[in-house]
Amino acid sequence: MTLELQNITKRVGAITHIKETSLRLEPGHFNVLLGETGAGKTSLIKLMAGLDRVSSGKILMNGEDVTRQTPQKRNIALVHQFFMNYPHWTVYDNIASPLRVAGMAKSEIQGRVEEAADILQLRPMLKRYPHELSGGQQQRTALARAIAKESKAVFLDEPLANLDYKLREELREQLPELFAGRGAVVVYATSEPEEALLLGGWTALMHDGRVTQFGPTAEIYRAPQDLLSAQVFSNPPINRAEITKTADRAYLDDTVNWPLSGDAAALPDGTYQVAIRPDYVTPTPPDADAVKLAGTVQVTELSGSKSSIQFLMGPDHWVSLAYGIHPRAAGEEHVFYMDPSKCYYFAPDGQRVA
């Protein structure tokens, strides 16, 4: 099934939750909605699920206008961040509930429930009640209910956010496979850029109630179309600064400048925003020609095999992220190395130009 949003908006009183948004989600695709808390991911999912009414615009499923349809009629499934199961029913009854409402034959229900339970390794828990299960098992029950229903659209609203680290990794690996080959549109909301990259598929970046960019995940990570999209899809936050382009060089300040090549060299002279991911700002010199950035170290976070160092250069906060342990004392002056070939250039209005 295709799920299409045509210029939808959502306003409640004077507050706009969703600004004019259009999206076309294709059958069988795993779509990630990526944005920080409050970006409108849940609001958008509620609109797509029919739990909220759009203020304007249209929602089409398989070309059919479902804008005014209730969630009951849309044949969809929804898994919440909080483990939502019916507390007074066993796992079996929980998975079977949407099928029973649909009036399916008992034998067929059993077949579907057991199949879903097998996929999610819930077989031994079928007779238990939700409160007797661990968080991971409860969320797997909710996922099994979504799978057994064989909906044409599945909405997962940060389904792993409340699980512990190990369970998350496990379920995250399984998730894309679970729905692959079922022809369903899957929409997965998350606030973690890394999760979007791991899940692959397609990603819609959300900020302040609107989708800033939508496309294959790896592609939009590699080629953000504007500064906002680059910022949404980066953790730690992407480094940015203002530069002046004169002839074929970019000048960050009096001492830092580098030669431009390709599209960037062809830009007219003027002021631009430059952005570079923290991975390409390193505390040790890389092999390639690097631009030296001298800054004052503010915070150093060492996490096992990675070092994240925040430093201040002029008015700008920068972050360097590198493999290896690179302890740097706060307050110390230090030189960092930036790979200029990895820089994005944006016009003052935020559109990417190179």
Add this chain to the structure above:
Amino acid sequence: MKKRSLIPLLYILFLMLPIYWLVAMSFKTTGEILSGFSLFPRTWTFDNYRTIFTDPTWYWGYFNSIAYVSINTVISLTVALPAAYAFSRYRFLGDKQLFFWLLTNRMAPAAVFALPFFQLYSAVGLFDTYLAVALAHTLFNVPLAVWILEGFMSGVPKELDETAYVDGYSFPRFFVKIFLPTIRSGVGVAAFFCFMFSWVELLLAKTLTAVAAKPIAATMTKTASSAGYELGLLAAAGTLTIIPGAIVIWFVRNNIAKGFALGRV
């Protein structure tokens, strides 16, 4: 005996003493009760209970009370459940005000309403019916039930409703098959409080009835008969009055603890 258990034991003795005295009295003859102090009945008699179970003015009193109390509990819950759901799930103009002013109904003494109810019910022909007392008591019980149920319902995340709608449940089906079982503790607690209030309330019940719906508590106030004071009989009737309440408490005792935890009891 361990020292630790001494204080709870004393406390229980203190609590049980009046009940024990009532039960002991119910097995004594009126003569023995009036003759002086005795810890146990010197001569056991079941006459008091026999009178209650054979005399229609007595056993009909019980039946009447149970009838209007049950009707009241059913009406109160039927009305309070949708109201509480609205308060817990929707924001509407003046919702918080309304919720507060609902409760103020309970702050007025029942006596205030006795006269208007009596006049109104006499005029519309409701006087001396079960429905009269049941309806009068809803004035106090509906706000209480709404308040208790709202607490329990607000403890259920809205996402449960959404999950059910997405699964295909219509609102009525969701409410009966999923929501009510989820908050059954709350329904139990609300039912208990409606039952208890209606069961012990005397003034309205007595004012609004004459013969056909006369409650047990009203019957009990007429023990000074031509035969003098029938204290044994009164004690037996009192003992029997405790039983329905005790049964109801037994069923909801665990739920009430939950209500306390929610701060709603």
